Amino acid sequence: MKNIQCKNYNIYINDWSNFKSFVTEMDPTTIFILVDQNTEKYCLLHLLENLDATVQVIRIPAGEQNKNIQTCQHIWTKLLQYGADRHSLLINLGGGVIGDMGGFCAATYMRGIRFIQMPTTLLSQVDASVGGKLGVDLMGFKNMVGLIQDPNAVFIFTEFLSTLPQDQMKSGYAELLKHGLIADKESWSLLSKQDKLDTLDYEILVYESVMIKKTVTEQDPYEKGLRKILNFGHTIGHAVESYWMDSKTPLLHGEAIAIGMVSEAFLSYRIGKISESDLFEIRHSILRLYGHHPKFVKPTEDLIHLMKGDKKNFKGDIRFALLDQVGHACYDIQVESETIEESFLFYKERI
Ligand SMILES: NC(=O)c1ccc[n+]([C@@H]2O[C@H](COP(=O)([O-])OP(=O)(O)OC[C@H]3O[C@@H](n4cnc5c(N)ncnc54)[C@H](O)[C@@H]3O)[C@@H](O)[C@H]2O)c1
């Protein structure tokens, strides 16, 4: 059990006793717990067993399609109806959707009440719960409305991962791989060789991955520079994710990021930063875990159009965070459309 100290709050890993005492010391007037139907079913009881207090539960339907202002309105209304005041506490028990939206609601209700993030997916444990980004989607654009604000604490319990579906595990694992590729060569070497993802010791893996995200975001909380390296794989990945967002079988975030990481590793190679053997090793490892996505056929121009509209870009330039070696990244690298198209071909090639 290892805990991580951040500037304004702590991240506790597998530490129920500190959770109990932390909440007791906060002495909130009312404790609210935000859940979706899955975290209500699989995680709520366990949380309640570790809390000596009366709580009010606020329920929302699961899924990214509900991460919007209408659902916030429901959450704010429930807070008001159940008498939440400035001394109340909201515990966000769920994946990144619950964390981003619950945090946003807490940070804005009565101009801000206290909140704790209790992430229950691998993706939210290593990524969404760290770095203070909160918000919701607007008209199909991801995270268009929101703010950056730290929670009072993050409590991660890796035992929650035991009920997570396999595809969600794999999706979150893509972020662990990304953290290795951009900041820790040794961890990349270890993570990229695994194949039985449900048998790994996540207490250690989550700790190491969170340390990487925490170290980066603390140096640059508002993404003026260094924090951009966390976008490795995400410029192309987000475009791929958005492109199929409204289809019957949308890609999970990590599946899209896996495509993005292979393509952006190619860009890193093309600008002369990583060697051909590193490039092939990255593609081989990622495709071994994620396979070639059958959907990735011929949407090249649309994807480039989507990338130009990404809120991280400026005046239509497409800027990337790329690898300058395995385990290290650089950012704000402009790449021409033709090279991006080549990177799609590289992804699509059969080995
Ligand atoms: N704030 C940030 O820095 C940041 C970073 C990355 C991603 N995000 C956001 O996170 C979201 C994606 O997060 P996610 O992948 O956790 O999605 P999610 O919250 O939709 O969770 C995925 C699914 O798993 C279910 N689930 C959650 N915990 C479970 C458990 N323990 N057992 C069984 N089922 C469980 C959920 O109900 C949901 O159906 C996106 O909205 C993304 O924008 C935010």
Ligand SMILES: [Zn+2]
């Ligand atoms: Zn991501």
